[in-house]
Amino acid sequence: MMDPVCGMEVKETSTYRTMYKGKMYYFCSPHCKTAFEKDPESYLKGGPRGMPHGH
Amino acid sequence: MGTDQSLRLKKEEELKILGMHCATCEVTVTKAISGVKGVQDAKVNLASGNARVILQGARLKEVVDAVRRAGYDVALQKFTGRVRVSEEESHRLVDILEGIEGVVYARVNPTSGLVIVEYNPVTTSSEKIQQELERRGYRIEIKEEKLSRSSDFKDLALRLLVGAVISPLTLINIPLLQLILSIPVVFFAGMRFHTGAYRALRNRTTNMDVLVSFSSLTAWIYSVISLLFLHSGYFFDSASLLVTFILAGKTLEAYIKERTSSEVVSLQSVKATKANGEVVDSRKLKVGDVVLVRAGEVIPADGVVDEGEGYVNESIYTGEPLPVKKVKGDPVIGGSTLTSGFLKVYLTRAGERTYISQVIEALREAEAVRIPIQGLADRISAVFVPTIIGIALISFALWLYAMHETLTFSVLIAVAVLASACPCGFGLATPMAVMVGIRKLLRKGIVVKNGESLEKLGKVKTLVLDKTGTITRGEIVVERFQEYIQGAVELASSLEKLSGHPVGKAIASLSSSSHRVEGFTEMDGGVYGKVDGQDVLVGRPDLVKKNCEGEPRGDVSVCVNWKVGGDFWLNDQMREGVREVVEELRTRFRVIIATGDSSMYADRIASELGVELRKGLTPEDKVELVRQLREEGGVAFVGDGINDAQALKEADVGIAVATGTDIAKYAGDVVIPSLTALPFLLRQSHRTVRKIKENIAWALTYNAVLVPIAAGMLYPLVLPPEYAALGMAMNSVSVALWSFVQ
Numbered sequence: 001m002m003d004p005v006c007g008m009e010v011k012e013t014s015t016y017r018t019m020y021k022g023k024m025y026y027f028c029s030p031h032c033k034t035a036f037e038k039d040p041e042s043y044l045k046g047g048p049r050g051m052p053h054g055h
Numbered sequence: 056m057g058t059d060q061s062l063r064l065k066k067e068e069e070l071k072i073l074g075m076h077c078a079t080c081e082v083t084v085t086k087a088i089s090g091v092k093g094v095q096d097a098k099v100n101l102a103s104g105n106a107r108v109i110l111q112g113a114r115l116k117e118v119v120d121a122v123r124r125a126g127y128d129v130a131l132q133k134f135t136g137r138v139r140v141s142e143e144e145s146h147r148l149v150d151i152l153e154g155i156e157g158v159v160y161a162r163v164n165p166t167s168g169l170v171i172v173e174y175n176p177v178t179t180s181s182e183k184i185q186q187e188l189e190r191r192g193y194r195i196e197i198k199e200e201k202l203s204r205s206s207d208f209k210d211l212a213l214r215l216l217v218g219a220v221i222s223p224l225t226l227i228n229i230p231l232l233q234l235i236l237s238i239p240v241v242f243f244a245g246m247r248f249h250t251g252a253y254r255a256l257r258n259r260t261t262n263m264d265v266l267v268s269f270s271s272l273t274a275w276i277y278s279v280i281s282l283l284f285l286h287s288g289y290f291f292d293s294a295s296l297l298v299t300f301i302l303a304g305k306t307l308e309a310y311i312k313e314r315t316s317s318e319v320v321s322l323q324s325v326k327a328t329k330a331n332g333e334v335v336d337s338r339k340l341k342v343g344d345v346v347l348v349r350a351g352e353v354i355p356a357d358g359v360v361d362e363g364e365g366y367v368n369e370s371i372y373t374g375e376p377l378p379v380k381k382v383k384g385d386p387v388i389g390g391s392t393l394t395s396g397f398l399k400v401y402l403t404r405a406g407e408r409t410y411i412s413q414v415i416e417a418l419r420e421a422e423a424v425r426i427p428i429q430g431l432a433d434r435i436s437a438v439f440v441p442t443i444i445g446i447a448l449i450s451f452a453l454w455l456y457a458m459h460e461t462l463t464f465s466v467l468i469a470v471a472v473l474a475s476a477c478p479c480g481f482g483l484a485t486p487m488a489v490m491v492g493i494r495k496l497l498r499k500g501i502v503v504k505n506g507e508s509l510e511k512l513g514k515v516k517t518l519v520l521d522k523t524g525t526i527t528r529g530e531i532v533v534e535r536f537q538e539y540i541q542g543a544v545e546l547a548s549s550l551e552k553l554s555g556h557p558v559g560k561a562i563a564s565l566s567s568s569s570h571r572v573e574g575f576t577e578m579d580g581g582v583y584g585k586v587d588g589q590d591v592l593v594g595r596p597d598l599v600k601k602n603c604e605g606e607p608r609g610d611v612s613v614c615v616n617w618k619v620g621g622d623f624w625l626n627d628q629m630r631e632g633v634r635e636v637v638e639e640l641r642t643r644f645r646v647i648i649a650t651g652d653s654s655m656y657a658d659r660i661a662s663e664l665g666v667e668l669r670k671g672l673t674p675e676d677k678v679e680l681v682r683q684l685r686e687e688g689g690v691a692f693v694g695d696g697i698n699d700a701q702a703l704k705e706a707d708v709g710i711a712v713a714t715g716t717d718i719a720k721y722a723g724d725v726v727i728p729s730l731t732a733l734p735f736l737l738r739q740s741h742r743t744v745r746k747i748k749e750n751i752a753w754a755l756t757y758n759a760v761l762v763p764i765a766a767g768m769l770y771p772l773v774l775p776p777e778y779a780a781l782g783m784a785m786n787s788v789s790v791a792l793w794s795f796v797q
Contacts, residue, residue: 017578020601
């Protein structure tokens with residue numbers, strides 16, 4: 001499993017997760033999750049962009 | 056070795072210090088304890104007479120020795136028991152005993168099998184020590200138990216009695232008789248002042264005892280010299296009355312202190328009748344015991360009603376003065392009173408696990424507080440006594456040399472100055488007010504765990520309230536639902552049966568049939584799983600929108616195979632009285648509701664109460680919110696002490712709303728029984744802080760007025776030393792009494 005925001009390896013046991021278009025995504029941190037939820041398409045199309053700044 | 060390892064562990068002990076009666080004593084004892092190697096921290100409280108010590112490596116024995124070397128004593132309890140132990144083992148037993156928490160000294164005589172253990176009654180008991188020993192394979196039979204030292208109040212009262220009986224007789228104007236009569240007063244009744252002064256001077260500090268001792272001895276010695284050589288004037292009567300008046304003040308003060316601190320503690324030990332008729336001390340009760348409680352009696356420990364019914368006053372726990380009806384199966388709290396009826400109670404918690412023991416534990420911690428303003432009082436009292444001695448000497452010199460008054464008059468003035476000044480009020484100002492304030496709160500079911508929060512509450516600008524459980528009952532119900540795909544509600548209900556979330560439970564309760572669920576996953580805002588092979592997602596509108604076709608309209612919606620198949624509207628009833636409380640709070644604070652719930656229901660509540668709303672927050676978001684708000688001023692977070700623990704800690708004051716009786720598990724500085732107690736907490740904390748300031752101001756003014764009068768400022772009106780002493784005694788008494796008016 002890969003965090004779609006920062007590209008880090010994450011396990012399915014991560015509590016930071018969400019579902020988008022019927023597929024589960026897992027994150028390394030709440031920051032990545034929040035960033036993804038704001039604009040999922042850009043990460044899915046453009047790939048991971050590293051840790052988001054600011055929260 | 057096991058014992059060595061345990062020595063390095065951090066341990067906290069609380070000791071009852073005897074002989075402290077002024078602010079400087081507090082400093083001396085703190086210094087003495089802190090000076091022991093292996094003591095990490097020491098906090099001494101003058102009003103309660105307690106010292107909290109954090110040990111890291113040091114043994115309790117070393118701390119007690121240090122306190123005794125500094126001239127004070129520690130209240131210890133002692134028991135003598137018998138044990139069968141060999142000569143070689145006896146040293147090891149002493150080692151084990153002294154390693155047990157709360158044990159100070161242990162002596163074992165292998166020949167007679169006699170064991171003498173002195174322990175700290177504040178943190179342990181003979182039963183606990185016995186149990187601990189048994190765990191390690193030693194059986195000990197306890198012979199007798201007695202308090203090593205009697206109370207401070209009793210000692211003072213005895214001395215006062217001597218002073219009060221003899222002092223008036225010293226007014227008979229026969230110098231030799233006056234001399235004889237004054238001896239027991241000055242040297243027996245007043246002895247504690249002389250030893251106190253000696254102790255202070257030896258430790259290179261000064262205290263109130265120095266003033267009393269100097270003034271009474273100066274008056275007495277001068278009178279003796281006068282009687283033998285000068286024949287100029289005697290004031291044996293002044294010396295005697297001075298001692299007596301100050302003793303009267305000190306006795307009254309000790310009485311007030313003892314009464315205040317015993318009020319709650321007395322609940323710890325009551326007589327309990329077991330089901331078999333045996334009457335035991337409540338501290339000896341165990342989980343599983345069944346006790347009988349008759350009308351008017353105190354329920355001795357926590358448990359559930361096994362038989363009978365009655366009305367119980369639970370105000371110590373809920374703040375609610377009206378008795379509550381209890382029938383079989385209802386929980387009861389130790390320390391509450393059965394006002395009518397008869398109960399047979401099966402105990403579920405006893406000893407230190409009971410609610411009231413936890414309250415007492417929390418209060419002890421809270422009372423050891425130092426509020427910043429006390430720092431000012433401490434600085435004053437450190438220079439106070441030397442300054443007063445200086446003023447006394449200057450006044451003496453001025454009257455004798457500049458004003459050409461007689462030696463007798465000048466000595467009298469100096470004695471009056473010494474006797475009039477009292478540093479005690481400064482030391483009592485904070486602890487007395489905090490102690491009274493905390494107890495007033497307790498009567499409303501509010502438990503203060505951190506005394507500093509009383510002052511911090513005064514600086515709070517924003518109140519952040521949790522919704523579920525705090526504002527609402529926390530019992531979410533599905534008010535109504537609509538189904539667009541047949542069977543969607545049943546599928547949602549099956550899926551939610553695996554969820555622990557309150558919303559999930561509400562939806563799960565809609566249907567009793569259960570389908571096979573695979574791949575159950577919980578996430579923020581919803582749950583997903585394959586139910587009977589179909590993709591089912593139940594969640595908040597934002598989650599549903601991202602995954603399903605169709606428009607979600609409810610607070611929560613269900614998707615079946617990625618199509619919106621049903622909507623649920625939720626409700627959670629507002630708790631009683633919340634509306635009025637929030638209305639009152641809104642006038643003085645910025646009130647924000649912070650909730651994890653993102654349903655429309657949260658909006659409805661917020662708009663109904665007319666406050667700001669931050670919804671859909673994770674516990675981390677709540678912490679972040681508190682952090683941001685703190686930049687604008689003090690923040691108090693009111694919430695569930697378990698789920699909101701982090702936010703409670705982040706806030707300036709964390710207020711946990713009790714949902715059970717296990718205080719220890721709540722985070723936060725204060726535990727309140729319900730949101731409706733909040734206005735009282737805010738008012739009371741304000742009153743307590745104001746009281747501290749008043750006390751300090753009062754102590755200052757008192758001295759600022761009395762000392763110049765004693766120095767002869769209003770000449771020809773002069774203050775005789777005994778009246779100056781009466782004034783001094785009344786200073787600390789008035790601070791103690793004034794603290795009650797909160």
